[in-house]
Amino acid sequence: MKQELTLRQAEQDIIHLCQSGLDSIALRRAAAQRLRKAIPFDACCWGTIDPGTLLITSEVSEGIPDFAFALAAENEYLMDDVNKFSVLARSSTRFGILSQSTQDALKQSHRFHSVMSTIGARHELRVAFVCDRECWGGVTLFRTADSPDFTSAEGRFLGRLSAPLAEGFRLALLMDRSVVAANDPGPGLIVLGESGAVEAMNPAAHAWLADLVEPGFRVPEGWLPAPIHEVAMRARAIARTISNGDTPEHLQAHLRVRTHSGQWLMLHGSHMIGSHVGAGQTAVILELARSSEIARLLMLAYDLTARERELLQLVLQGLASSEMALTLHISVHTVQDHLKSIFDKVGVHSRGELIARVLGDHYFPHVGPR
Numbered sequence: 029m030k031q032e033l034t035l036r037q038a039e040q041d042i043i044h045l046c047q048s049g050l051d052s053i054a055l056r057r058a059a060a061q062r063l064r065k066a067i068p069f070d071a072c073c074w075g076t077i078d079p080g081t082l083l084i085t086s087e088v089s090e091g092i093p094d095f096a097f098a099l100a101a102e103n104e105y106l107m108d109d110v111n112k113f114s115v116l117a118r119s120s121t122r123f124g125i126l127s128q129s130t131q132d133a134l135k136q137s138h139r140f141h142s143v144m145s146t147i148g149a150r151h152e153l154r155v156a157f158v159c160d161r162e163c164w165g166g167v168t169l170f171r172t173a174d175s176p177d178f179t180s181a182e183g184r185f186l187g188r189l190s191a192p193l194a195e196g197f198r199l200a201l202l203m204d205r206s207v208v209a210a211n212d213p214g215p216g217l218i219v220l221g222e223s224g225a226v227e228a229m230n231p232a233a234h235a236w237l238a239d240l241v242e243p244g245f246r247v248p249e250g251w252l253p254a255p256i257h258e259v260a261m262r263a264r265a266i267a268r269t270i271s272n273g274d275t276p277e278h279l280q281a282h283l284r285v286r287t288h289s290g291q292w293l294m295l296h297g298s299h300m301i302g303s304h305v306g307a308g309q310t311a312v313i314l315e316l317a318r319s320s321e322i323a324r325l326l327m328l329a330y331d332l333t334a335r336e337r338e339l340l341q342l343v344l345q346g347l348a349s350s351e352m353a354l355t356l357h358i359s360v361h362t363v364q365d366h367l368k369s370i371f372d373k374v375g376v377h378s379r380g381e382l383i384a385r386v387l388g389d390h391y392f393p394h395v396g397p398r
Contacts, residue, residue, distance in 0.1 A: 035185050038066035042189055046196025052076055053242075055200050056088040059193065067182050069169040071147050073100075075113075075254070076197055079162040079328050082114045083262060083283040087254045091170070092147055094251050098224040099142045101257035105265045107138040116156035117163035122190040123183040126152035144170065153178040155186040157194035162328055164197035201286075201329045215315040218252070219300075220260050222308025226250060236314040239287040255285050255295055260310045263297030284317055284325050292317040326386055330373050339366045343379055344386070 041062050045055060056074040063069075071091030075084040084104075087097065103109055111124030126137060134140045134150070144152060149170035157165040167186070171178065216233030220226060240253045263281035281297035294317040300309040323344055327337040335356075342352045349367075353360045367379075376382045 034066050035181075038062060039185065039189060043192045046192045046199070049203055050196075050200060051203055052086070052197065052200040053088055055196055059196075060088070060090065063186075067153075067169065067178075067185070068171075068175065069153075070172050070175060071149060071170040072167060074165065074167045076165045076201075077113065077157075077163050078283040078285075078325070079164055080324065081262075081280045081283050082117065082163055083255070083258045084113075084166075085255050085258075085283055085285040094248060096143055096146045097254045098252070098257045099146065100139075101254070101261040102224065103139045103142055105258070105261040106268070107142075109138045111152075111154045113154070113156050113163065113166045116154060116166070117158050119156075121183070121187045122158060123153065123155040123187040125178050125180070125183050126154075127177050128180070148172050151175065151177045153183055153186065155183075155190060157190050157197055159191045159194035159198065160331060162194070162198075164194040164201075167193075198329050198331075202326070212316050215313055218256060218312045218314070220256075220310045220312065224257060224260065226252065227309065233314060236287070236293060239289050239291070240285070240293075242288060255283060256312055259283055259295045259297035260312050261297075263299045263310050263312075264308075267299035284321055292322050294318070294321055323386055330370075332370060332373060336366055336370050336373075339363065340370060340382070340386070343367075343370075343382060 042059050045058050045062065050058060060072055060074060071089070073087055073089040073092055075087045077083065078085050084101075104112060110129035111126065116122055116124055126140065127134060130136050139152070144150070147170060150173040151171040153169045155167050156163050157167075169178065213232040213235040216236040217228075217230045218226060218233045219228040237247070237253065237256075240255070241247060259281055266281055283295050285293050285295060287293055293314055296313040296315075298311050298313070300311055323340065324337075327340055332340060338356060339352060342355060347355065349360050349363045352363045356363075371377060371382065374382055374385055376385050
């Protein structure tokens with residue numbers, strides 16, 4: 029009974045945190061602190077996920093060494109294993125316990141050998157955060173052999189928090205509005221070897237990497253942020269499917285990520301080929317994201333319907349209501365109804381304010397409302 033009360037209180041506290049307007053990093057740190065009181069763990073990793081590609085865009089972790097993130101990305105996108113986030117996001121429960129998914133044959137899990145061995149973990153619980161069929165993040169909890177395994181009750185508890193945490197992650201994306209003027213050093217290029225180590229990097233890439241870490245963070249030699257590994261491993265996974273004669277229509281080696289200065293980056297991964305290319309080399313390109321790419325992500329974040337997303341795209345193109353009606357084969361009155369709904373969801377009163385909110389706040393931070 030006491031455990032049930034503890035979990036119930038923790039559930040209420042975490043739901044409150046998700047509705048409190050915290051930014052993404054603060055939300056994850058606060059949720060981890062509160063969760064630990066209800067479900068003890070020895071290490072954890074909370075990741076935001078690009079709902080368009082299901083690639084992890086940032087991580088907040090405890091008890092996990094930096095080099096483990098390259099191993100985790102390799103496992104997530106290149107290796108056969110259980111409880112991948114892309115699978116959990118489509119499951120009815122949203123969670124997976126490693127021992128149960130492997131029927132206690134832990135050694136059959138590649139992640140057990142590659143990632144968990146680096147932190148001395150034996151037990152793992154994973155949960156994908158999904159609301160309205162879109163995955164916005166996930167968490168992996170670890171326990172050492174000195175601690176008991178995660179239980180189904182603990183998994184169900186976190187599964188119930190999947191939608192509230194997804195909503196919190198979604199809202200955190202909208203709350204994070206920077207007023208820092210954009211600075212574009214140009215496209216960055218990073219070449220990774222088969223092991224994931226950096227083999228070459230241009231000056232622009234150095235500049236972008238500095239903006240992907242928290243101010244004051246001392247970057248270890250050879251270290252890369254998690255999104256770089258994520259997109260590189262997805263590119264390698266695509267190359268493998270092509271070499272096997274498959275067409276990877278559902279896979280995309282790119283993701284959208286927010287820098288600490290408030291700019292949006294698009295990361296592209298590509299597996300390199302050619303007679304002068306080293307074995308297993310992968311290139312990652314970092315560049316300012318196009319406004320259309322950010323608009324697509326924000327449309328999901330604002331919870332717009334499919335029709336409302338179409339209308340917003342046309343607003344950004346500068347079409348009048350009559351032109352939108354002709355384009356979408358609907359009446360002008362219906363266009364106005366949809367626009368009113370969009371205004372209500374975004375929190376604006378006119379098309380000008382809508383454009384300023386979507387592009388000013390999130391794409392050109394220096395021209396948006398202060």
